Amino acid sequence: MTQYLLSTHAVEAGSPEGAPTSPDDMQAFMQRVIDLEAEMDASGTFVFGGALHGPDAATVVRTTDGDVLMTDGPFVEAKEHIAGFYVINAEDLDEALLWAGKVADATNHPIEVRPFRATGKVADHMPQMPSV
Amino acid sequence: MSPTTDADRDAADVERVFREVYGQAVATLVRVFGDISLAEDAVQDAFVVASDRWRSDGIPPNPAGWIVTTSRNRAVDVIRRSVRGRQLHEQLRDGSAPDTQSTAAWEDEGPVKDDQLRLIFTCCHPSLRTEQRVALTLRLLGGLSVNEVARAFIVSEPAMAKRLVRAKFKIKAAKIPYRVPAEADLPDRLRAVLSVLYLVYNTGADDPERASLRSDALRLVRALVDLMPDEPEAAGLLALILLSESRMAARTREGSIVLLRDQDRTNWDRAMIEEGQAIVRFCIRRNRPGPFQLQAAIQAVHCDADSFDATDWAQIVTLYDHLYSVMPTPVIALNRAIAIGEVEGPEAVLAVLDAIAPDLENYHLLHAARGSALRRLGRLEEAQTAFGRAHELASTKQDQVFLQRQIDAVAADGIALS
Numbered sequence: 330m331t332q333y334l335l336s337t338h339a340v341e342a343g344s345p346e347g348a349p350t351s352p353d354d355m356q357a358f359m360q361r362v363i364d365l366e367a368e369m370d371a372s373g374t375f376v377f378g379g380a381l382h383g384p385d386a387a388t389v390v391r392t393t394d395g396d397v398l399m400t401d402g403p404f405v406e407a408k409e410h411i412a413g414f415y416v417i418n419a420e421d422l423d424e425a426l427l428w429a430g431k432v433a434d435a436t437n438h439p440i441e442v443r444p445f446r447a448t449g450k451v452a453d454h455m456p457q458m459p460s461v
Numbered sequence: 462m463s464p465t466t467d468a469d470r471d472a473a474d475v476e477r478v479f480r481e482v483y484g485q486a487v488a489t490l491v492r493v494f495g496d497i498s499l500a501e502d503a504v505q506d507a508f509v510v511a512s513d514r515w516r517s518d519g520i521p522p523n524p525a526g527w528i529v530t531t532s533r534n535r536a537v538d539v540i541r542r543s544v545r546g547r548q549l550h551e552q553l554r555d556g557s558a559p560d561t562q563s564t565a566a567w568e569d570e571g572p573v574k575d576d577q578l579r580l581i582f583t584c585c586h587p588s589l590r591t592e593q594r595v596a597l598t599l600r601l602l603g604g605l606s607v608n609e610v611a612r613a614f615i616v617s618e619p620a621m622a623k624r625l626v627r628a629k630f631k632i633k634a635a636k637i638p639y640r641v642p643a644e645a646d647l648p649d650r651l652r653a654v655l656s657v658l659y660l661v662y663n664t665g666a667d668d669p670e671r672a673s674l675r676s677d678a679l680r681l682v683r684a685l686v687d688l689m690p691d692e693p694e695a696a697g698l699l700a701l702i703l704l705s706e707s708r709m710a711a712r713t714r715e716g717s718i719v720l721l722r723d724q725d726r727t728n729w730d731r732a733m734i735e736e737g738q739a740i741v742r743f744c745i746r747r748n749r750p751g752p753f754q755l756q757a758a759i760q761a762v763h764c765d766a767d768s769f770d771a772t773d774w775a776q777i778v779t780l781y782d783h784l785y786s787v788m789p790t791p792v793i794a795l796n797r798a799i800a801i802g803e804v805e806g807p808e809a810v811l812a813v814l815d816a817i818a819p820d821l822e823n824y825h826l827l828h829a830a831r832g833s834a835l836r837r838l839g840r841l842e843e844a845q846t847a848f849g850r851a852h853e854l855a856s857t858k859q860d861q862v863f864l865q866r867q868i869d870a871v872a873a874d875g876i877a878l879s
Binding site for chain 2: 331420421422423425426442443444446
């Protein structure tokens with residue numbers, strides 16, 4: 330089992346392309362997403378997910394020789410930024426793409442699929458220290 | 462098999478066998494070890510051993526099985542030696558990993574056909590770029606060396622090596638499966654495989670220096686049809702390639718393209734035509750038409766005619782109508798327009814060409830078709846401009862030579878009239 334990040338992006342500070350505009354659209358949109366998340370949950374696919382505030386709310390923290398420096402804004406000033414994501418379990422890329430298709434269909438947003446190189450705590454991936 | 466004494470013939474035989482079994486062996490090792498690079502390296506090592514031994518002992522009766530067994534043993538050695546391999550080796554010893562120890566069972570089994578089918582779908586996965594799909598297919602299944610693939614696509618060997626490494630990395634990192642797609646996805650995924658193979662063929666057909674790609678494509682399509690005999694579109698592509706290939710010898714003369722109307726039809730390959738037409742008839746009986754089958758059917762009608770004038774153009778236009786309804790691309794619209802021109806004359810073709818021109822402004826054959834219709838109408842200045850534009854846009858030497866001759870011929874028409 331591999332974990333994949335399914336993310337969608339927003340352009341500038343606006344809402345993602347294809348976002349619902351009327352209250353009725355919004356209602357239908359929410360229902361599609363709720364149904365899809367229930368399906369993800371039932372199949373053991375859903376790990377975590379969320380929607381992010383825009384880059385206006387971001388702060389970057391750096392340290393130099395122990396001094397902490399904070400700057401306003403995201404890492405890179407870009408036109409596009411991640412707006413929301415799911416982390417899912419999938420057997421392989423085909424299964425991840427299948428779910429990405431469903432998310433794209435329910436949300437009307439393009440979805441980027443990226444495999445995790447590793448998940449969980451780094452300590453869990455370290456080889457065991459030989460006992461002395 | 463008794464050893465041959467003729468060393469040269471033996472060496473050539475060994476080369477041919479290598480190319481034939483490379484894809485089978487790599488595909489089987491990928492299934493066993495789940496790692497393309499490991500599989501390739503092991504098969505390469507087995508070829509080194511084989512090229513010595515086979516030249517002295519002769520080619521074994523089951524060369525693919527021999528290569529699979531030898532390379533599998535090599536791969537097991539590599540795994541044992543690698544740091545991470547120790548873990549795997551532990552698993553092998555305690556029996557929790559698949560048995561890769563006993564060689565006896567493998568000698569008889571040899572490669573499994575399904576392995577190749579799985580690997581074709583991996584190589585042509587839609588999450589890879591088209592140029593990656595083509596390169597992987599030729600390298601892993603076609604058995605071409607990195608250098609041969611690089612030359613076929615006119616890029617440097619390091620650039621091609623990099624492209625292949627990236628593609629293999631993505632397969633591994635993103636976990637692109639080694640699997641024949643589920644029934645629901647199969648039509649789309651098979652179409653991706655078939656377009657890669659057709660692209661390989663056309664790349665060879667457009668450039669005499671890359672002619673070997675034509676036989677590589679034909680070999681791979683034959684293998685695919687063998688693996689998926691119930692897929693009419695795979696059969697359709699095989700027929701299309703056979704029927705195009707049958708006219709190849711007549712298609713060029715003195716470095717220039719020869720138009721269908723001017724080809725010496727006695728130079729067409731009758732055996733290929735018969736095989737292609739038999740497949741087309743089989744597809745028609747099966748009645749599950751698709752773009753490749755329809756294109757093959759069009760070629761079958763051409764190959765049926767003893768002369769250009771005897772061509773059943775009405776039938777061809779009907780087939781193009783059908784093809785355009787399932788695949789409405791500008792290039793098909795162009796070919797349909799040219800067929801209409803043969804039925805209804807140059808004025809009709811010009812009207813259709815003008816309608817599709819905006820989509821094909823940079824396609825040399827649109828301008829060549831316009832030039833040819835204008836010339837038939839005696840509008841020589843416009844014909845000259847159209848052929849000139851076509852010449853500017855043409856990318857292959859053969860097309861450029863052909864179009865220059867058209868430009869010269871239109872100029873000669875003008876002199877004759879004045």
